[in-house]
Amino acid sequence: METLIQDLRYGLRMALKSPGFTAVAVITLALGIGANTAVFSIVNGVLLNPLPFPQADQLVALGENKANFENGSISYPNFRDWQKDNRSFSSMAVSRVFSFNLIGAGEPEQVDGDLVSSDFFSILGVKPVRGRLLMAGEDEVGAAPVVLLGEDLWRRKFSSSPDIVGKSITLGPKGYTVVGIIPASFHLSLPSFRDGEIFVPAGQWNNPLLMNRGAGLGFHGIARLKPGVTVQQARADMEALSSNLGAAFPDTDKGISANLIPLKQQMVGYVRPLLLVLLAAVGFVLLIACLNVANLMLARSTVRAREFAIRAALGATQARVVRQLLAESVLLGLAGGAIGLLFASWGTHAAVATLPRTLPRAEQIGLDIHVLIFTAGAAILAGILFGLTPALKMSRTAENQSLKEGGRSSSGTRHRAQGVFVVTEMAMALVLLAGAGLMVRTLVQLWQVDPGFDPHHVMSFGLTPPPSVLMASAEGIRAHFRELNRRLGAIPGVSSGPDLGGGASGLRR
Numbered sequence: 136m137e138t139l140i141q142d143l144r145y146g147l148r149m150a151l152k153s154p155g156f157t158a159v160a161v162i163t164l165a166l167g168i169g170a171n172t173a174v175f176s177i178v179n180g181v182l183l184n185p186l187p188f189p190q191a192d193q194l195v196a197l198g199e200n201k202a203n204f205e206n207g208s209i210s211y212p213n214f215r216d217w218q219k220d221n222r223s224f225s226s227m228a229v230s231r232v233f234s235f236n237l238i239g240a241g242e243p244e245q246v247d248g249d250l251v252s253s254d255f256f257s258i259l260g261v262k263p264v265r266g267r268l269l270m271a272g273e274d275e276v277g278a279a280p281v282v283l284l285g286e287d288l289w290r291r292k293f294s295s296s297p298d299i300v301g302k303s304i305t306l307g308p309k310g311y312t313v314v315g316i317i318p319a320s321f322h323l324s325l326p327s328f329r330d331g332e333i334f335v336p337a338g339q340w341n342n343p344l345l346m347n348r349g350a351g352l353g354f355h356g357i358a359r360l361k362p363g364v365t366v367q368q369a370r371a372d373m374e375a376l377s378s379n380l381g382a383a384f385p386d387t388d389k390g391i392s393a394n395l396i397p398l399k400q401q402m403v404g405y406v407r408p409l410l411l412v413l414l415a416a417v418g419f420v421l422l423i424a425c426l427n428v429a430n431l432m433l434a435r436s437t438v439r440a441r442e443f444a445i446r447a448a449l450g451a452t453q454a455r456v457v458r459q460l461l462a463e464s465v466l467l468g469l470a471g472g473a474i475g476l477l478f479a480s481w482g483t484h485a486a487v488a489t490l491p492r493t494l495p496r497a498e499q500i501g502l503d504i505h506v507l508i509f510t511a512g513a514a515i516l517a518g519i520l521f522g523l524t525p526a527l528k529m530s531r532t533a534e535n536q537s538l539k540e541g542g543r544s545s546s547g548t549r550h551r552a553q554g555v556f557v558v559t560e561m562a563m564a565l566v567l568l569a570g571a572g573l574m575v576r577t578l579v580q581l582w583q584v585d586p587g588f589d590p591h592h593v594m595s596f597g598l599t600p601p602p603s604v605l606m607a608s609a610e611g612i613r614a615h616f617r618e619l620n621r622r623l624g625a626i627p628g629v630s631s632g633p634d635l636g637g638g639a640s641g642l643r644r
Contacts, residue, residue, distance in 0.1 A: 138458075146463035150470075156435060157467070160428045164471025164517055167424030169478030170417045172502075172510045176483045177490075178410050179509070180500035186399050187499075189260040190359075195366060196325065196401035197227070197356030198394040206394045208327075208351030210387070211337065213380065214252070217356075217393065220376055223369035227358040228255035229337065232329040238305040240292045248285075248333035250340050250354075256283075256317065258359050264289075266300035266315030274336040276346065281336065282311035286319040288332035311335065324402045324495035327355035349387035357398060370395050402495045416570065421513065425521040426559060432464070432525040457526045464522020465515055472514025476502070479510070592630075 150157040185191050198206035199213070209217075209229060218227045231250045236243060253269040261268065264286050273281055282304065284293075293299050303310045322330050337345075337354070344350040360369055373393035380388040396404075446456060480502055487500050604615050623629065 142459050142462035143466060145459065146466045149463060150466065153435070156431060157470075160431055160467050161470045161474060163424050163427050164468060164514075164521075165474035165478055167417075167421035168468075168472050168475030168510065168513050168517060169482060170475075171414075171421050171513055172475055172479035172506060173482035173486060174410075174414050174417045175509050176479065176502055176506045177486060177500050178414050179503070179505050181403055181494065181496045182407055182410060183505070184496075184499050184503075186402075191399065192397075193360040193362075194258070194398035195358050195360065195369065196396045196398050197229075197358055198396075199351065200392045200394040201390065206355075206396070209354045209356055210348050210351055211345050211354060212348040213388065213391075214354065214356060216380055217373070217376060218252075220379075221358075221369075221372060223361060223364045223372040224358040225361045226254045226258050227356060228252040228258050229354040229356040230255055230325075230328045231337070231353045231355075232327065232331070233335070233340070235306045235333050235335070237292070237333070238307070240304060244292075246288065246332050247329055248331035248335065249328055250337045251334050252337050255357070256321075256334075258357055259321075259323070261317060261321050263315040264318050265297065266313070268315055269336055274338045276338040278336065278338055280309060280311045280339055281314045282306065283315050283317050283334040284313055285317050285330075285332035285334070289316050306333070306335070311339075322496070322498050325355065325357075327353065348384055366395060366397060406495065419566065421517060422520075425517050428464075428467070429521040429524055432522065460526035461519060461522050464526070465518035468514040468516075468518025468521075469511075471517065472510050475514070476507075476510050479506075 186194065188194060197209065197217075198204075199209050201207050208231075211229070214227070214229050221227065229252050233248055233250045235246050235248050237246045251269070251274070253271050253274040256263075256268045263283075266283075269281070269283065272278060284299070284304075289295060289299060299313050300315065301313065303312050305311075317334060342352065344352060358369075360366070370393075373395060377388070377392040381391060447453075483500060483502060487497060490497055604612055607615070
């Protein structure tokens with residue numbers, strides 16, 4: 136340990152003695168290590184960190200496997216039968232994104248939220264900020280109307296009033312009793328769930344198709360495995376249950392089976408290949424940085440050849456010289472890692488701000504202890520990588536020839552090593568450049584794809600008809616949308632009204 140400390144002190148003195156070389160080497164390494172740390176922080180937050188739920192490995196995502204849909208939505212009656220008759224899950228729930236018209240709390244506002252079954256939040260171990268979660272039976276059709284508020288909405292619209300629990304709020308034409316507040320820290324990246332601000336029991340949805348066994352209506356599920364039950368066993372159990380439902384209801388359930396996927400895989404599986412390729416690409420950048428610094432150290436070895444020849448003449452062994460030089464290179468690597476961590480912090484914040492909102496688990500991205508360990512490991516490994524070859528070359532310097540002839544015999548060896556490094560560096564840079572060029576070309580071509588319509592001066596918006604419209608006759612629904620079309624088209628600056636098919640609308644200005 137004492138010898139290592141001496142090596143580090145000597146390495147620090149040599150670094151300070153050559154500030155230009157040290158600055159170039161440290162900044163080069165900082166850029167490579169910083170890029171790797173920033174990307175690893177994304178990979179760590181999205182892929183590696185466990186889900187923030189109790190016993191997260193027991194959680195699975197549920198869907199219906201049916202014609203043209205490997206993971207389609209679940210009909211509410213089928214969900215009820217799955218929930219009642221399965222033998223593999225301790226609890227099961229479904230959710231569906233929805234929008235609500237909040238009235239009576241200041242200006243009327245359309246608020247994003249979800250329809251959920253009663254066990255949804257308890258499965259995930261969510262603790263309410265105030266009040267309670269939904270209770271069994273509150274998601275039944277005809278049950279008393281209750282609602283959970285998101286913490287952000289509670290603070291924004293109700294000024295964090297502690298008395299809101301037990302009070303009634305108006306969503307559309309109907310009053311709902313507030314029973315609890317869901318914490319703002321709760322996030323779940325699933326297509327069937329939105330980190331919204333209002334959560335209403337699914338049975339309160341005034342949709343005539345809710346109890347139609349053949350209608351999926353966008354519901355997907357989550358479930359918690361019983362202790363000791365594997366995903367394979369649960370799949371076999373649900374396959375048998377689906378077969379029974381297919382026999383009992385052949386018109387709607389024949390050929391339909393349950394689709395089970397571990398919850399984490401369902402949340403992040405589709406981005407895993409992209410993130411791993413990105414991590415490999417910045418790994419190449421770090422290797423190029425190491426080769427650059429190795430070239431610098433080999434060039435610098437010409438100046439230090441006599442120094443190490445003298446040390447060898449005084450009795451220093453080859454291993455001792457290698458250890459000294461590795462200590463110096465690792466010291467440079469750690470300095471580059473420290474500055475790279477600062478670059479990574481800026482890069483991570485910029486990435487989180489610019490990443491698509493659809494990136495799952497973006498809230499988990501940050502510089503935690505795992506990222507710090509990765510940075511330290513990358514810095515030490517980089518120090519060894521760029522320092523090992525120069526150290527071995529310099530330790531083999533023939534002391535007699537270095538002293539008598541200025542080290543001419545070793546110059547050819549160093550030049551050959553530098554040539555190998557340059558060729559390798561250029562080859563790796565060419566691979567990265569070709570990959571970057573292909574990616575840019577692909578993005579340009581995708582940007583120029585003709586969408587099949589004129590997108591200029593078009594505004595799009597979502598439309599949620601009130602339940603009274605959905606319950607009307609077909610002619611009544613058409614009359615409502617014709618009137619809405621007329622009134623929207625009469626707005627100043629609008630040249631044509633909306634296309635109201637499928638709930639998606641647009642205006643041309």
